[in-house]
Amino acid sequence: MLILPKFVYYEPGDMSEACKIMSDLNGNAKIIAGGTDILVNMKKGLLSPGYLVSISKVSELSEIGPVNGSISIGARLIVAKLTEFDIIRKKLPSLAKAAGVLGSPLIRNRATIGGNIVTARPAADLPPPLLAMGAKVKLESTKGVRDVALDDFFLGPGVTVMRPDEILSMIVVDELPPFTGSDYIKLGHRKSLEIAIVAVASRITLNAPDGEIKDAKVILSSVAPTAIHAVSAEKVLIGEKPTDALLEKAARLAGTDCTPITDIRGGAEYRCAMVEVLTKRTLSAALKEARGK
């Protein structure tokens, strides 16, 4: 049996108390939310924090709702709820889709959206659709609150811009313009309890249902140290009339925008080829949704 190392456990009742504890403990503490990542790492001996600070009693972190036209999602919200709430299914369907393929049903009932972001795994399921939607995160500490675009948040595998005393409290997605569609596809060897070989999230915004592409985002996951934009694919799409040939061209460019490694889950060459396939499929689905079909 795998035994957890010893630690001191804190359970603050609100955000200001949580921030104060994190500040007092001076970087020696780790936040525990769902625990599906940190407890695994602690059992494997990869981590052994002296202090664990649970945020499960900080009720404001489990709230979700529209705020001034944006959708704000509390970081403590469990992944299963992202697949259940109407506001996510209707307004951010690709996020609901990504949430539905994360881990297993048992994991989704504990794992949180904030946890899937702060752990900064290159194959994490929720960051790609959030990046495609231009999400921001709120980082809180006793020194104040700062908003960071998710695009500026990840620095490398397991590394982010967060300071040790900061707590990710909220994920904010601004209301998306009309005629917007998005999709997320994860490729794995099996459907459950799987880490992506390749995953792609795409989003298209048209200026009219039969018009040109006003904005496009293509996010590639599991093919670089962090989820990345397929920059040349995005560039070739914007301002153009969407045709099958254009989407295919963008997909081919996406295949050249990434630098995957060969590992146990897949070869680099295979991953590049699959990036092309998934980019084409997610763009087609996003376009269909943007046209209101």
Place this chain on the structure above:
Amino acid sequence: MRRMRCAMKQIITLFVNNKEYEIAVAPNKTLTQVLRDDLGLMGTKEGCGLGDCGACTVILDGRPVNSCLVLAVQANGSQISTIEGIAESHTLHPLQQAFVDHGAIQCGFCTPGMVLSAKTLLDKNPDPSEYEIREAISGNLCRCTGYQKIVEAVKAASENMKE
């Protein structure tokens, strides 16, 4: 203020199978350990201990979870159902009976978790499709049956429970 600070044991309350327990636990004890070692409920198995196999599945506040990845202190105040709470006195739950009738149990190690994942599904969705059944038990690994008999048992139980 609900603040707690402790490396030593602390007192928590668990409502397990509709019975209240007040116990002293160290913060580094998982819910699996407390259910088995402190409450003697050995039906909950520990397999991988890392959230991959689902042998430790319990229903925590209405949702099936890997109890090996829940700190017992995190479950303070929660309602928990384990496999011991599923049967009614000496009558097996229809799911348990269907597992027996359909040969869905071989070594039996995954069975408590399978039954609890399936029970949560049927509580929400009394008439699931084969796909929905397979998805609901996709966090529970079985190395004996090849899953087919388990899926058949869940389907049969859903039909028996409608009657």
